[in-house]
Amino acid sequence: MPTRTEVLETLQDEFTGVTASEFRGQTRVVVKAADLFAVLESLKNDFAFDLLVDITCVDYLQYRDATDRFGLVYLLANTQTAERITVRVMLNEPELTVASAAPLWEGANWLEREVFDMFGIRFDGHPDLRRILLPEEFTAHPLRKDYPLQGRGERHNFSVITRGEA
Amino acid sequence: MAIELPENVVVSKLDELASWCRKNSLWPMPFATACCGIELMATGASRHDLARFGAEVFRFSPRQCDLMIVAGRVVMKMLPVLQRIWQQMHEPKWCISMGACASTGGVFDTYCVVQGIDRFIPVDMYVPGCPPRPEQLIQSIIDLQDKIQREGTITGDEFNTPQRQQRKRALLELPILGQTPYFSKT
Ligand code: SF4
Secondary structure (H helix, E strand, O other): OOOOHHHHHHHHHHOOOOEEEEEOOEEEEEEOHHHHHHHHHHHHHHHOOOEEEEEEEEEOOOOOOOOOOEEEEEEEEOOOOOOEEEEEEEEEOOEOEEEOOOOOOOOHHHHHHHHHHHHOOEEEOOOOOOOOOOOOOOOOOOOOOOOOOOOOOHHHOOOOOOOOOO | OOOOOOOOOOOOOHHHHHHHHHHOOOOEEEEEOOOHHHHHHHHHOOOOOHHHHOOOOOOOOHHHOOEEEEEOOOEOOOHHHHHHHHHHOOOOOEEEEEHHHHHHOOOOOOOOEOOOHHHOOOOOEEEOOOOOOHHHHHHHHHHHHHHHHHHOOOOOHHHHOHHHHOOOOOOOOOOOOOOOOHHHHO
C-alpha cells in the first residue's frame, strides 16, 4: 500500500532535498545522507514504520543516465496499516559512511553487516561492523561492479593436499 | 606339483583378500553441500539401496569413514573445512567428486566457488551430471570397488607411493581478462 501523502509532506517540510515519487503503488523517497538517521527516526517514531524489511544497495557504476555511484535502499513497513516506503540514499566515493540504523531496529545489525561485506559501505555507530558472509581475510567487496566476476584469485589461494600428506 | 584341494576351498592371495574386504565395506562420509546431496540421500535410501554394494553406512564423523563423497559446490570458505575433514580420515581412503560442481565448479564460475575440488584434494572418481542420478553414483562406487580391488596390498604400502601422490590433473588456471592468474604470480 502506498504511503499516505501527509507522511511525504511532513518529510518534505522537515528536511531539505527530499524527493518523493510513486510507481505502481510503491512510494520512494530519496534523502540526503546527512539526514538519513533523522528521516528513519521520524518514520519510525512519528509514523509507526515499525518493521525494517531490508537494507540493500545498488551499484550504479556504468549504469545508463546514473549520476551517483551507490544507492543505499531501506525498505520499511508499517504493520498496522500495511503502508510501505522505500528510503533511498545516494552515495559517492569517498564518502561511503552513513549513520547506522541499528539503534532504531535491532534487525539492522546483520543487514548492515551484509551491505558492508558486499559493497564496503560503512555504518557509523554500528555495534559490530564485521563481514558476515565472506571470510575475515577477504579484502574486496564483491558486489561492486568493478570487482571481476571470477574474483582476484581468492578461490585458488589454498594449499594443495596430495595423497602423501593426508 | 599338484595339491588335491577338497571341495569349497578357494586359493587366493592375502593381498586380494584385503582389497576384497576393503572394497565391500566402504563407509562413506557424506560431504553434501548443495543439490547433489539430495541425490546422495536418495542413493542411500531404500529405493536405490546402496546397501546392495556394501556402502550404506553413512557416518558423519570423518574418523569412521574411508570414502568421502563430495556432493555439491564447495566455496572458498568451505574448502579449508573440506581439507581438514579429508585429513582427519584414516588411510586407506578414497574420494568421489559427485556432480559438475564438485568436479569443475559447474555453472558457478564466480569468485567464491572453487573450480573443482581436485585442485586441492586428491580425487579417485568423477561423476558427471547435474545432478547425477543415483544409478550413476552407484556405478561410480562399483568402479571404485574395481579400482580398490586392483591396487590394494595387505600391508597398505601402496597408499604412500609417488604414483598415488601425483596430482590427477594439471593445475592450470584459465586466464581472466585483465587479471594476472594466481599461479603465475607465485
Ligand atoms: S552439479 Fe548440479 S545438482 Fe550438483 S551441486 Fe552442482 S548445480 Fe547442484
